[in-house]
Structure formats: C-alpha cells, structure tokens
Amino acid sequence: xxxxxxxxxxxxxxxxxxxxxxxxxxxxxxxxxxxxxxxxxxxxxxxxxxxxxxxxxxxxxxxxxxxxxxxxxxxxxxxxxxxxxxxxxxxxxxxxxxxxxxxxxxxxxxxxxxxxxxxxxxxxxxxxxxxxxxxxxxxxxxxxxxxxxxxxxxxxxxxxxxxxxxxxxxxxxxxxxxxxxxxxxxxxxxxxxxxxx
Amino acid sequence: xxxxxxxxxxxxxxxxxxxxxxxxxxxxxxxxxxxxxxxxxxxxxxxxxxxxxxxxxxxxxxxxxxxxxxxxxxxxxxxxxxxxxxxxxxxxxxxxxxxxxxxxxxxxxx
Numbered sequence: 001x002x003x004x005x006x007x008x009x010x011x012x013x014x015x016x017x018x019x020x021x022x023x024x025x026x027x028x029x030x031x032x033x034x035x036x037x038x039x040x041x042x043x044x045x046x047x048x049x050x051x052x053x054x055x056x057x058x059x060x061x062x063x064x065x066x067x068x069x070x071x072x073x074x075x076x077x078x079x080x081x082x083x084x085x086x087x088x089x090x091x092x093x094x095x096x097x098x099x100x101x102x103x104x105x106x107x108x109x110x111x112x113x114x115x116x117x118x119x120x121x122x123x124x125x126x127x128x129x130x131x132x133x134x135x136x137x138x139x140x141x142x143x144x145x146x147x148x149x150x151x152x153x154x155x156x157x158x159x160x161x162x163x164x165x166x167x168x169x170x171x172x173x174x175x176x177x178x179x180x181x182x183x184x185x186x187x188x189x190x191x192x193x194x195x196x197x
Numbered sequence: 198x199x200x201x202x203x204x205x206x207x208x209x210x211x212x213x214x215x216x217x218x219x220x221x222x223x224x225x226x227x228x229x230x231x232x233x234x235x236x237x238x239x240x241x242x243x244x245x246x247x248x249x250x251x252x253x254x255x256x257x258x259x260x261x262x263x264x265x266x267x268x269x270x271x272x273x274x275x276x277x278x279x280x281x282x283x284x285x286x287x288x289x290x291x292x293x294x295x296x297x298x299x300x301x302x303x304x305x306x307x
Binding site for chain 2: 020021022023024025028029031032033036037040041044045050053054057058061062065066068069122123124126127129130131149150152177180181184185
C-alpha cells in the first residue's frame with residue numbers, strides 16, 4: 001500500500017484514525033504516542049491515582065481502536081471524544097469506589113521536570129497540592145477546571161466534552177477556581193508563594 | 198497600579214496550574230505496550246488489492262509484465278505464423294535427418 005511509514009506532527013488525529021482503520025500500522029503507533037500521554041494525564045487529574053489512571057487510559061484507548069472503523073469524519077475531534085470517554089470512565093470508577101476516597105499516598109511521584117532542583121521541588125510540591133485540592137472539588141467543577149486550566153481547552157470545546165452549555169462551563173470553572181484559591185490559600189507558606197506579589 | 202486581590206489570587210493559582218502542566222504523569226512502558234498491543238489486535242486488516250494488481254506485483258510490476266507480454270506475443274507468432282510460411286525447396290535441401298533410425302518407417306510395415 002502507498003502509505004507513508006510515518007507522519008509529520010501536523011497530521012490531524014482524524015486523518016491518522018482513518019489511516020488506522022484502513023490497516024496502516026504506522027498510524028497506530030503515532031496515535032498511541034500522541035494520545036496516550038494526554039489521556040493518562042487527564043485521567044490522573046480527575047482521579048488523583050496513578051495506577052487507576054493507567055487503567056482508565058488503557059481502556060479509553062481500547063475504545064478508540066474499537067471506534068475507529070465507525071468513525072465519521074467531521075463529527076467530532078478525536079481528542080474531544082477521548083476526553084469525554086476518559087471522564088466517563090473516571091466517573092464510573094469514582095462511583096464504584098464511593099465511600100472510600102483515593103488515598104493521598106497513592107499519588108505517585110511525578111517525573112523529574114527540567115528546571116533546577118529547588119524550582120523542581122517547588123513545582124512538584126505545588127502540583128501535588130493542586131492535585132489534592134482538585135480531589136476535593138465536586139466532580140463537574142474538577143473536570144471543567146482541569147480541561148480549562150491544565151489542558152488549556154476553550155470553553156466551547158469543554159462544553160461539548162461535558163455535554164453542558166458554555167455558561168454552565170464558565171460557572172463551573174469560576175466556582176472551581178474560587179474553591180481552589182481558598183483551599184490552597186491556607187498553605188501559602190509551605191507552598192513558597194507567601195511573598196509573591 | 199497595585200494589583201487587585203482577585204488578580205493576585207489568579208496569578209497565584211496560575212502558578213499551580215503551571216506546575217501541574219510542567220509535571221505531567223509519564224505513561225509507563227507497560228501502558229504504551231498494552232495500548233499498542235490492543236491496536237494491533239483490533240486494527241482492521243488492510244484491504245486486499247484486486248487480483249490484477251496482485252498479479253502485477255507478483256511479476257515485478259509493469260515493466261516486467263510488459264516484457265513478459267512481448268515474449269508471449271512473440272511465442273504465439275512464432276508458433277502460428279512460421280509454419281504457414283512453409284519451407285521452400287531451397288531450405289529443405291539444408292535439412293538433414295540426424296537420427297533416421299528413430300523415425301517411424303510406416304512404409305516398412307506394409
């Protein structure tokens with residue numbers, strides 16, 4: 001078949017998924033490398049547990065492969081679909097685990113980031129503190145805040161992922177930010193930003 | 198102009214979001230392998246090319262196929278056209294039976 005062995009970074013996910021459905025193995029590799037980290041990160045932000053997030057990511061990607069032959073171009077972005085599936089899988093897990101909260105010590109050590117040691121430690125401390133505070137938010141607020149402020153999506157796409165209106169998304173992110181500010185505000189000293197202005 | 202309290206809180210919160218973005222969880226090799234394995238297991242097979250295309254590839258593509266067709270056409274021509282031309286007396290004079298004992302001698306039986 002006249003398929004290129006590999007794809008440039010600019011190849012849209014939708015084109016890769018079509019190539020995957022046509023039997024192109026290179027497309028499967030590129031999609032795996034590109035999307036698995038994003039799905040894992042999203043699941044981790046929603047669950048706060050690395051092992052569970054890996055299971056969710058694996059299941060979400062499995063569903064993507066299954067969906068590929070029926071994928072209709074132009075209907076939705078692959079990432080929009082994946083964020084929605086991932087969030088639903090996370091919701092199911094939390095529902096099943098209701099009554100027991102995710103233990104904080106189950107949160108893994110994040111990988112070493114690039115900056116210097118002190119900055120790296122501070123980054124890690126802040127990321128862990130945020131993760132803890134996110135875990136205390138109501139589910140929809142957490143999802144909206146993560147999609148908006150960590151994944152960096154625009155409100156219309158978040159609304160599509162969450163099946164909500166744009167106004168509802170704005171309200172959720174506003175309330176979520178307020179709650180996070182309150183939760184993290186009590187830890188200014190230990191998080192090293194008491195003097196930042 | 199001094200920063201408002203709300204604005205200051207936004208800046209602080211943004212530092213946390215930035216920290217989260219800077220420290221994403223890395224997928225384990227086991228996860229990546231499992232996802233790829235699932236892809237291989239679920240990937241539809243590439244559609245089979247039509248018979249003509251597969252034959253073309255089996256013979257080495259168009260140039261080889263063209264050569265084969267020429268050779269076949271030449272063979273057909275030699276096999277059919279030449280006997281029609283017949284052998285003249287001049288050519289027949291040059292023909293020598295190198296093993297006459299192997300020939301049927303129908304006349305001997307009668």
